[in-house]
Amino acid sequence: MGGQGDVTVLGTVVSPFALRVRMALYLKGVSYEYLEQNVFDKGELLVASNPVHKKVPVLIHGGKPVCESVAIVQYVDEFWTGAEFPSILPADPYDRAVARFWAAYVDDKLLFPAWIGILRAATEEERDEKLAATLAVVAPMEEAFAACSDGKAFFSGGDSVGYLDLALGCQLFWLEALRSMFGVKVIDAGRTPRLAAWADRFLETKAAKAVAPPPTAWRSTPVSCELSGLLPQLPNKYL
Amino acid sequence: MAGGDDLKLLGAWPSPFVVRVKLALSFKGLSFENVEEDLGNKSELLVSSNPVQKKVPVLLHNGKPICESMVIVQYIDEAFAGTGPSLLSSDPHERAVARFWAAYVDDKLVTSWVQSFRGKTEEDKSEGTKQMFAALQTLEGALRECSKGEGYFGGESVGLVDVSLGGLLSWLNATEEMSGTKIFDPVKTPLLAAWAERLRELDGAKLAFPDKDRMVEFIQKRQAQAAAAAAAAASEK
Numbered sequence: 001m002g003g004q005g006d007v008t009v010l011g012t013v014v015s016p017f018a019l020r021v022r023m024a025l026y027l028k029g030v031s032y033e034y035l036e037q038n039v040f041d042k043g044e045l046l047v048a049s050n051p052v053h054k055k056v057p058v059l060i061h062g063g064k065p066v067c068e069s070v071a072i073v074q075y076v077d078e079f080w081t082g083a084e085f086p087s088i089l090p091a092d093p094y095d096r097a098v099a100r101f102w103a104a105y106v107d108d109k110l111l112f113p114a115w116i117g118i119l120r121a122a123t124e125e126e127r128d129e130k131l132a133a134t135l136a137v138v139a140p141m142e143e144a145f146a147a148c149s150d151g152k153a154f155f156s157g158g159d160s161v162g163y164l165d166l167a168l169g170c171q172l173f174w175l176e177a178l179r180s181m182f183g184v185k186v187i188d189a190g191r192t193p194r195l196a197a198w199a200d201r202f203l204e205t206k207a208a209k210a211v212a213p214p215p216t217a218w219r220s221t222p223v224s225c226e227l228s229g230l231l232p233q234l235p236n237k238y239l
Numbered sequence: 240m241a242g243g244d245d246l247k248l249l250g251a252w253p254s255p256f257v258v259r260v261k262l263a264l265s266f267k268g269l270s271f272e273n274v275e276e277d278l279g280n281k282s283e284l285l286v287s288s289n290p291v292q293k294k295v296p297v298l299l300h301n302g303k304p305i306c307e308s309m310v311i312v313q314y315i316d317e318a319f320a321g322t323g324p325s326l327l328s329s330d331p332h333e334r335a336v337a338r339f340w341a342a343y344v345d346d347k348l349v350t351s352w353v354q355s356f357r358g359k360t361e362e363d364k365s366e367g368t369k370q371m372f373a374a375l376q377t378l379e380g381a382l383r384e385c386s387k388g389e390g391y392f393g394g395e396s397v398g399l400v401d402v403s404l405g406g407l408l409s410w411l412n413a414t415e416e417m418s419g420t421k422i423f424d425p426v427k428t429p430l431l432a433a434w435a436e437r438l439r440e441l442d443g444a445k446l447a448f449p450d451k452d453r454m455v456e457f458i459q460k461r462q463a464q465a466a467a468a469a470a471a472a473a474s475e476k
Contacts (some may be wrong), residue, residue: 052343052377061332064332066332066336066339067339068338068339068342070338071335071336071338071339072335072340072343074334074338075332075334075335078331078334079331079440093314093317093318094300094303094305094314094318095315095372096314096317097305097310097311097313097314100307100310100313101305101306101307102309104307104309104310105291140291141288166424
């Protein structure tokens with residue numbers, strides 16, 4: 001297969017969607033060239049590879065771009081397939097549907113109240129309101145974890161991470177940043193103990209450690225910079 | 240079709256998301272029981288099958304629920320891989336491109352179309368309409384790229400994106416009729432206009448699409464209700 005060694009990822013160090021793609025590649029043992037993008041001064045390669053959205057992440061494989069993290073992760077799973085590669089999505093169609101349902105839920109519902117809501121809140125009161133909305137979104141995932149994990153460590157139902165682990169796991173880094181900035185705990189052992197334990201396990205995995213943004217990525221920058229850095233990376237539906 | 244496959248669709252006939260599922264089932268040649276939900280009085284089955292969202296469509300396959308229209312469509316394609324045509328290519332890159340455009344339809348086209356209907360102000364609504372036409376222009380390019388000279392986003396036969404966009408067709412056609420403005424304009428978006436005609440003629444589409452007059456009546460009623468609600472809210476202030 002031509003171009004198999006030729007993989008490039010365009011991302012930003014804090015974008016959860018880029019982190020998701022990079023973790024997927026890590027799981028498959030695929031090496032790639034990583035190109036950090038400046039979303040305020042978009043490079044030619046980004047614009048040429050994703051002319052429709054001009055956003056990260058983009059995977060370029062053998063010269064051909066793949067855009068949208070959901071499409072990219074499934075591409076990675078489907079291209080690097082076979083006995084020598086771990087699977088990201090489960091084999092059974094029903095299990096795949098459940099994983100896709102919850103991943104879509106996370107992408108549609110968690111991001112908006114959590115990031116934009118909590119980050120942008122003008123008052124303590126508004127922040128509490130947005131936190132409450134976020135907690136309401138997270139709550140059903142405690143039950144979902146019990147159902148999907150089947151007694152094992154991860155949503156995949158096994159001892160290593162899968163599609164839904166990546167979908168929710170890539171958000172953990174920013175949730176941690178929110179905690180250090182505002183003291184808000186979105187995934188909290190008191191409210192959602194199984195989910196909290198899963199989150200700790202996820203962050204300890206090699207895949208998560210391989211891509212985790214350094215503390216300097218957010219702790220040393222003022223909130224307004226982080227906010228303006230975050231906005232251009234958001235999925236279109238939030239803008 | 241495998242023996243003992245019991246398919247039940249919980250839906251509401253006007254919903255474009257329900258139509259998507261019906262299209263997928265029909266194109267694959269799968270029979271199913273259609274259960275019409277009263278969304279103002281949801282059945283226990285719906286609420287217990289989709290406790291998180293309590294929305295239609297829900298597909299029950301041998302009693303197990305699958306929710307979210309595009310998740311259901313991919314499920315149908317995968318669970319019934321041996322039945323009827325595939326909705327996705329076997330090539331990973333082509334599959335990724337199809338998923339990209341299916342996401343685009345939801346993120347850009349559905350969002351702007353909803354805004355054109357439900358925008359709070361006239362300004363909001365016309366912004367929605369403007370963005371909807373821009374999205375259609377982009378989809379014209381997508382159709383050119385994906386069809387490779389054939390008739391559908393899926394190439395020679397219907398695929399994921401045809402189903403995703405096809406679900407919206409009845410609403411869009413009814414809106415065209417009501418407003419007098421062409422949405423699938425053969426001058427601005429000739430490929431899409433031809434595609435819409437072609438899709439409507441398929442047997443699977445005829446089974447899935449609501450009747451146009453019934454759709455127009457439904458939308459008019461909805462708009463009247465919204466206007467009455469807005470008037471009532473305004474007079475309360």
